[in-house]
Amino acid sequence: MKLATYRASVEASARLGIIAGDQIIDCEALGAALGEDFPATMLDLIDLGPAGLAVVQQALDEVDGDWPIGIAVPLSNVRLLAPIPRPRKNIFGIGLNYVEHVAESAKTLDTSRELPDKPVVFTKPPTAVIGPGDAIQHNAAMTQQLDWEVELAVIIGSTACRVAADNAMAHVFGYSVMVDVSARDNRRAGQWIFSKGQDTYAPFGPVIVTADEIDDPHDLTLWLNVNGVEKQRSNTRHLLFDIPTLIADISTGMTLEPGDIIATGTPEGVGAGRDPQEWMWPGDVIECGVDGIGTLRNPVVAIGPVGQR
Template identity: 65%
Template sequence: MLLVTYSTDGGPRRVGELRGDTVVDTGFSSPLDVTAPVDGPALPLSAVTLHAPFRPGKIIGVGLNYTEHVAESARALDTDRELPQRPVLFSKPATAVIGPGEPILHNASLTSQLDWECELAVVIGRVARRVSVEDALDHVFGYSIVNDISARDQRRSGQWFYSKGQDSYAPFGPAVLTADAVPDPHDLDLSLRVNGEVKQKSNTRYMLFTIPELIADITAGMTLEPGDVIATGSPAGVGASFTPQQFLWPGDVVEASVAGIGTLRNPVVDAR
């Protein structure tokens, strides 16, 4: 199932199943509660407003999880040239989350290096604590998209939280594709466009650490709960890697896509 959170005419948010160009209401208040298709009232997709699927309890980001991104980051961002031996983890607060169509805020007083990162998001559906690699995928509810927005010039003594955790820096959605509809999460095309121009184009098969490895590593010391999200890392093609470097500015439109899930589209606006 491809699940969305939507509203009509500014009304309450509801959960629907997206079937082509139609949204079928499920009667549930959270996508995580939907376990089987429900034939409720149907509306054309054009008649609804989509929102972030839900507010995550916590968002765990994974840095440097694609080989080519490790190389470009070492060149452009002074990170380690060696491949990580264990996952590089950071967090984003839930206050950073925005949904499809909502604006990414460009605060010129804080950054002139606002960057993009298209990432497959793993949505946790069951409590996971000290989970083995073999059992890890049993704890996954589904998959979505996170655009890991980063203010590159707000890294502080190597720490990424403020750089990546500001308001609007976690576009999330437009839908959650349930795990039963994804035969192999390590074979999904992903891409990102800025103003229609392709900047990133890769496949999740190029992850350094697989999703089960990430879940096992995280839950060795941290409990994952239903509604937590793991942003699994960015492929090559971030703005800082270009010569000259390319960054986001008010008026830009960013579109992050993952096969089967859809496209997460967000405009960039002045934060004033």
């Protein structure tokens, strides 16, 4: 199932939708048409667990494209938002999780040349999240080194506390795309959250694909273009720490809860690793995607210093 959060008009509230071809099906309205109480938001659906997802899937199978009047809208007529517009908690980011990225980072970012022996975890606050088409903010007074990182995002579907890697995948609700925007010149004494957690630094979307739709999350091509020029292309098979390992490691000390997001790390090709280095500037357009999930497109815009917009 491909799930999206959308707005049918500027004034409308955010709604949970199901992608069906070139249409989006309103989840709550589908339930109402069938005499059922279906969730209206992505987090509400995730909270229902596998049983809730199964009920929605059963309804889709029963209707089989013969949509009740008023619940299906052309995708071209709606605006897609971030699938979870405001996560409940910080996003878990993973640094240095592709071998080639470890090497390129060591050249220019003062990180170790040695492969990490445990996942390198940082966080991005919920306020960093933006959706498809939203602008990545560039404040020239704050950064001259705004960088891109395309990543596979994992959405947690059930509580995971000190889980074993062998059981970790049972806690995955689905997958999406995220850009880990990074102001390389905003690291503070080795701490990354200000570099990576500023407003708009987590483009997210365009959809969440449920785990059952992805045959192997460790064999997905991911890529990123800047102004139509390819900068990153790799495959999740090259993850240094795979998804079960990440879930097991994080959950040893921090309980993962439904709706939590793990951005699994980026491959080589970031701007900081290029010779000469390249950065994002106002007017640039970032396009990226992960096979089987979709494409995320975001412009870069200038904002003023503190006290100005």
